[in-house]
Amino acid sequence: MYVTTAVIGAGHAGLAASHLLTAASVDHVVLERGEVANSWRHERWDSLRLLTPNWLNRLPGAAYEGPDPDGYADMSEVVDLLERSAKDVPVRTGVNVASVRRSPEGYTLTTSEGPVHARTVVIASGACNRPVVPAFDVPPGVEQVTPFDYRNPSRLPDGGVLVVGASATGVQLAAEIQRSGRPVVLSVGEHVRLPRVYRGRDVLWWMHHAGVWAQRYDELDDLTRARRLPSPQLVAGSTLDLNTLTSMGVELVGRLSAIRDGAALFSGGLRNVAALADLKLNRLLDTFDEWAGTAPGERHEPTRVPESARWRLDLRSGEIGSIVWATGFRPDYSWLDVPVVDAKGVLVHDGGVVGDGLYALGLPVLRRRGSTFICGIEDDARDVIGHLVQGLR
Amino acid sequence: MSNGVNVQALLDAREVLKGAPEAAQFTWRASSKWQHGVHSTTKIQKFFGLGQEQSHKSESVFEADHPEVFAAEDNGVTPIEYLLVGLAACLTAGVASVAQNRGITLNSVESVVEGNHDIRGILGADSDVRNGFNDIKVTFTIDADASPADIEALVAQSQKRSAVFDALTNPTNVTVEVA
Numbered sequence: 001m002y003v004t005t006a007v008i009g010a011g012h013a014g015l016a017a018s019h020l021l022t023a024a025s026v027d028h029v030v031l032e033r034g035e036v037a038n039s040w041r042h043e044r045w046d047s048l049r050l051l052t053p054n055w056l057n058r059l060p061g062a063a064y065e066g067p068d069p070d071g072y073a074d075m076s077e078v079v080d081l082l083e084r085s086a087k088d089v090p091v092r093t094g095v096n097v098a099s100v101r102r103s104p105e106g107y108t109l110t111t112s113e114g115p116v117h118a119r120t121v122v123i124a125s126g127a128c129n130r131p132v133v134p135a136f137d138v139p140p141g142v143e144q145v146t147p148f149d150y151r152n153p154s155r156l157p158d159g160g161v162l163v164v165g166a167s168a169t170g171v172q173l174a175a176e177i178q179r180s181g182r183p184v185v186l187s188v189g190e191h192v193r194l195p196r197v198y199r200g201r202d203v204l205w206w207m208h209h210a211g212v213w214a215q216r217y218d219e220l221d222d223l224t225r226a227r228r229l230p231s232p233q234l235v236a237g238s239t240l241d242l243n244t245l246t247s248m249g250v251e252l253v254g255r256l257s258a259i260r261d262g263a264a265l266f267s268g269g270l271r272n273v274a275a276l277a278d279l280k281l282n283r284l285l286d287t288f289d290e291w292a293g294t295a296p297g298e299r300h301e302p303t304r305v306p307e308s309a310r311w312r313l314d315l316r317s318g319e320i321g322s323i324v325w326a327t328g329f330r331p332d333y334s335w336l337d338v339p340v341v342d343a344k345g346v347l348v349h350d351g352g353v354v355g356d357g358l359y360a361l362g363l364p365v366l367r368r369r370g371s372t373f374i375c376g377i378e379d380d381a382r383d384v385i386g387h388l389v390q391g392l393r
Numbered sequence: 394m395s396n397g398v399n400v401q402a403l404l405d406a407r408e409v410l411k412g413a414p415e416a417a418q419f420t421w422r423a424s425s426k427w428q429h430g431v432h433s434t435t436k437i438q439k440f441f442g443l444g445q446e447q448s449h450k451s452e453s454v455f456e457a458d459h460p461e462v463f464a465a466e467d468n469g470v471t472p473i474e475y476l477l478v479g480l481a482a483c484l485t486a487g488v489a490s491v492a493q494n495r496g497i498t499l500n501s502v503e504s505v506v507e508g509n510h511d512i513r514g515i516l517g518a519d520s521d522v523r524n525g526f527n528d529i530k531v532t533f534t535i536d537a538d539a540s541p542a543d544i545e546a547l548v549a550q551s552q553k554r555s556a557v558f559d560a561l562t563n564p565t566n567v568t569v570e571v572a
């Protein structure tokens with residue numbers, strides 16, 4: 001099969017790429033190993049709702065049309081949104097791309113349905129293909145769960161749960177596991193604290209309208225850092241920061257730094273990571289006020305940190321039955337046989353332009369702070385596909 | 394505006410070492426000699442880094458002993474107090490560097506470091522008590538041309554980038570051998 005452009009992945013990024021390729025009359029195909037919206041169907045836990053309110057989740061060819069623009073979509077609603085966006089998109093589902101190699105005319109893709117030859121390739125295979133699990137020597141008898149295995153608390157063994165990581169995934173799972181009656185110890189490293197609502201509006205309304213998400217990648221002080229920023233402590237509908245969790249009875253400990261002789265050892269720096277997050281939150285709210293040109297709105301109680309947080313937790317005592325690794329996700333490029341991935345597994349690109357007709361979409365701060373969000377894809381895709389189309393001339 | 398920290402040199406080093414991780418491997422060394430009782434003398438001059446042997450301008454000598462309340466001669470500070478020296482010095486250097494980088498002029502930076510220590514651990518009087526500090530508290534008093542929030546941010550950032558803060562708050566593998 002010959003195409004001008006092969007798009008790998010039918011998540012929202014691949015679908016957006018397709019819409020813009022079609023608009024530019026570029027013949028192309030979208031190759032998807034599973035189904036449209038595969039990640040949302042198969043790699044998320046039961047209770048997950050989007051952090052972004054409905055009105056914000058616009059895609060090329062699909063926007064929210066239901067009765068609750070301020071609500072937060074559950075997974076079936078997200079799948080529905082993507083399916084609507086996939087209408088008229090040339091998606092080939094059930095086609096796994098096993099390798100991508102350079103060829104005289106561009107690239108050759110080895111797929112489960114035979115080779116595909118393409119002049120240009122758009123990598124839209126997702127930024128979160130694998131959960132990151134740090135290498136620690138966990139004693140046998142303690143069950144280990146990643147966000148990809150986790151569906152709901154009832155599948156966890158009885159007993160205490162150590163949740164490692166306090167970004168969006170970690171705080172959401174910690175809350176629902178604690179509610180299920182299993183006492184949670186939450187290991188907290190650097191994190192991003194956000195209230196759900198600021199001055200009566202969703203905090204993401206502010207991020208969007210005050211232009212935070214529109215900040216360009218080539219105008220940021222420290223792009224590497226911005227790209228590694230953890231997701232914010234947010235859940236659909238209400239504030240879920242460390243103070244909320246403490247009030248629910250979750251025990252906070254520092255960043256997990258080692259497991260030695262069957263005991264988890266946590267950093268003694270919890271107070272500082274909380275202080276950093278509080279300071280950063282206040283600076284963010286200041287920028288909102290500046291943008292709005294009004295007097296400051298409400299400020300939040302500093303994060304309450306235990307007087308003397310535990311720094312050692314014996315994993316053999318029976319107190320902890322399972323560990324949930326909410327330690328982030330990473331992309332999988334094992335199929336990419338082009339030397340464009342650095343030693344840390346990061347794709348090397350300039351605003352989505354990898355070079356030689358290879359492009360990427362859907363990576364953190366690809367071109368803007370909002371790049372990984374559904375609402376951020378259209379602008380990115382316009383820029384990236386614009387560059388691709390130029391290159392074809 | 395200058396606090397006397399050559400931030401540009403540090404930023405340049407960061408860029409260079411990003412691509413040369415071998416050169417970033419340093420080994421710091423101290424040589425110690427028992428004197429008498431619990432008194433020892435430790436000297437520091439040479440270290441390894443940037444791919445070769447390096448040397449401080451001159452040798453520094455540190456006496457360590459126990460105080461008279463421990464029935465010792467008090468020829469110098471207690472070994473665990475050296476950790477306080479390291480922490481205070483490291484955080485202070487961090488505050489100065491971060492301030493320089495952020496264009497904040499410092500008029501004065503003072504700190505008090507307190508390490509709470511239950512000595513029943515080292516005496517073996519109670520096996521549930523650890524040998525080291527129970528906790529450490531650092532209190533900074535900073536006079537600078539910056540808002541209180543900016544000053545707090547300086548102190549927070551200096552902890553984030555501090556070698557000694559990390560060494561004290563996280564476990565480190567330590568191997569002790571007889572040569």
Ligand SMILES: Cc1cc2nc3c(=O)[nH]c(=O)nc-3n(C[C@H](O)[C@H](O)[C@H](O)COP(=O)(O)OP(=O)(O)OC[C@H]3O[C@@H](n4cnc5c(N)ncnc54)[C@H](O)[C@@H]3O)c2cc1C
Binds near residue numbers: 008050097126
């Ligand atoms: C837990 C979680 C919650 C999130 N919540 C929100 C939110 O509330 N709001 C928001 O805007 N964003 C959210 N995001 C971020 C982002 O919107 C999602 O990660 C989204 O799935 C990314 O879309 P994508 O198209 O880039 O990648 P994906 O949706 O992952 O799509 C990539 C597709 O590529 C396919 N694929 C991968 N490799 C191959 C291959 N070799 N061959 C063929 N096909 C392949 C996959 O099957 C998949 O369907 C969340 C992310 C996570 C992980």
